[in-house]
Amino acid sequence: TIFQLPGKYGKGVLVTPTVHGNLLVGPTAIDVDDKEATATTAAGLAEVREKSGLAVKDLPMRQTITSFAGLRAHEPRHDFFIGEIAPGFVDCAAIESPGLSSAPAVGAMVADIVKNSLHLEADPAFDPTRKGILDPKTLSFEERAALIKEKPAYGQIICRCESVTEGEIIDAIHRVPGARSLDGVKRRTRAGMGRCQAGFCSPRVMEILARELGVDQSEITKSGGKSKIIVGTNKDAF
Ligand SMILES: Cc1cc2nc3c(=O)[nH]c(=O)nc-3n(C[C@H](O)[C@H](O)[C@H](O)COP(=O)(O)OP(=O)(O)OC[C@H]3O[C@@H](n4cnc5c(N)ncnc54)[C@H](O)[C@@H]3O)c2cc1C
Known part of the structure; x- marks a missing residue:
């Protein structure tokens, strides 16, 4: 860097x-x-x-594949504001850079505030480790072949640019919290992050989302809310 x-x-x-x-x-x-x-x-x-x-x-x-812009909320003193501003309401505001690097520490601080406020006890049975989505590209040829034999969805490449398989997308949809939109799948698996910027894989990912969630494809959004991708059919007029 x-x-x-x-x-x-x-x-x-x-x-x-x-x-x-x-x-x-x-x-x-x-x-x-x-x-x-x-x-x-x-x-x-x-x-x-x-x-x-x-x-x-x-x-x-x-x-250049793509360009982004983001908003950084800030307050006049350029300081993080973290605290219980009303009983039971914890604010994490004005988290400027390096808010991303600080996120684990902010999380620990908020956990402490909540623990003290609600007098919580640690649950000894809680397992804090979270298994990531299996990326077949990290496996050896033999391991990958065995995985595809057991779960053929890992042999179906959906995002060509980033080599993301159907198996990874299904995993992303069914974990907690599961992906519900194209961007949800993208952030978890990188499907749509590559050279074609989801031009090829969007309809395929929509099909998988609709099938796995048991909804119509017209319900699938890019990023939740009103960001519908299908707004009608072009044969309606006939
Ligand atoms: C260009 C750029 C570069 C950066 N580089 C770094 C870096 O190198 N290192 C680093 O540590 N940090 C970096 N940061 C800062 C970091 O991204 C922020 O500090 C961090 O994302 C703040 O986290 P947050 O959860 O407070 O806010 P955000 O990440 O902004 O999350 C707020 C969320 O609330 C949602 N939201 C807003 N309004 C509503 C509403 N009314 N209803 C529902 N949802 C709503 C937004 O869509 C968003 O998802 C950078 C920021 C930018 C813009």
């Missing part, structure tokens, strides 16, 4: 490999009032290109 010197708005533009082998370049940071403003802009991308170029020459920006 190549950092630049931090500025007023944070840690500056960095160039970093991801754990899955992609390259991540950015971010920029500006103050905005609009709480829905998650659009990327040409000016922002130009700034990323210019500033990342100071650290790494000739980055292949033309090979």
Whole structure:
């Protein structure tokens, strides 16, 4: 990870490999009032290109797969606000960067607040370990062949770009909390994260979601709420 010197708005533009082998370049940071403003802009991308170029020459920006923007809620003192603001109501607000890195510690702190507030006792039978979704790519050829023999869904590639199998998607849907939308599947398995940005696998993932959840495909959303993907059929007029 190549950092630049931090500025007023944070840690500056960095160039970093991801754990899955992609390259991540950015971010920029500006103050905005609009709480829905998650659009990327040409000016922002130009700034990323210019500033990342100071650290790494000739980055292949033309090979960009996708670009993102996010909102960072902050309060004037730029401090995390964590506390029980009303009896039984714990607030974790203004969690700016490094809120992601701090999340486990914030979780432990909130657990303590809740424990003291509700006078809870630890459950000795609680198992805190959580088994991840099995990724067949991490297995040897022989192990993978045995898995596919036992569970053929692991032999069906649904997301070609990221080589995600039907078995992983089924696992993502049936675990707790299970995926209910295309983005839910994407975040758990990477289906749709690759070069084609879900162009190929979206209909396949929708089919699997509908089948496994016992709902009609028209009920499947991109990310919950009103983000429906099927809004009608184009033969209705006939
Ligand atoms: C570009 C960028 C780079 C960053 N880099 C880093 C980094 O390198 N390291 C690091 O540690 N941190 C980083 N952060 C900061 C980190 O992402 C945040 O600190 C962290 O995500 C805050 O967690 P949160 O749960 O408080 O809020 P969020 O992650 O913002 O979660 C709030 C959730 O509430 C939902 N929501 C909002 N309103 C409603 C509503 N009315 N009803 C229901 N749901 C609602 C939102 O959709 C969202 O899912 C970065 C942030 C940005 C934007």
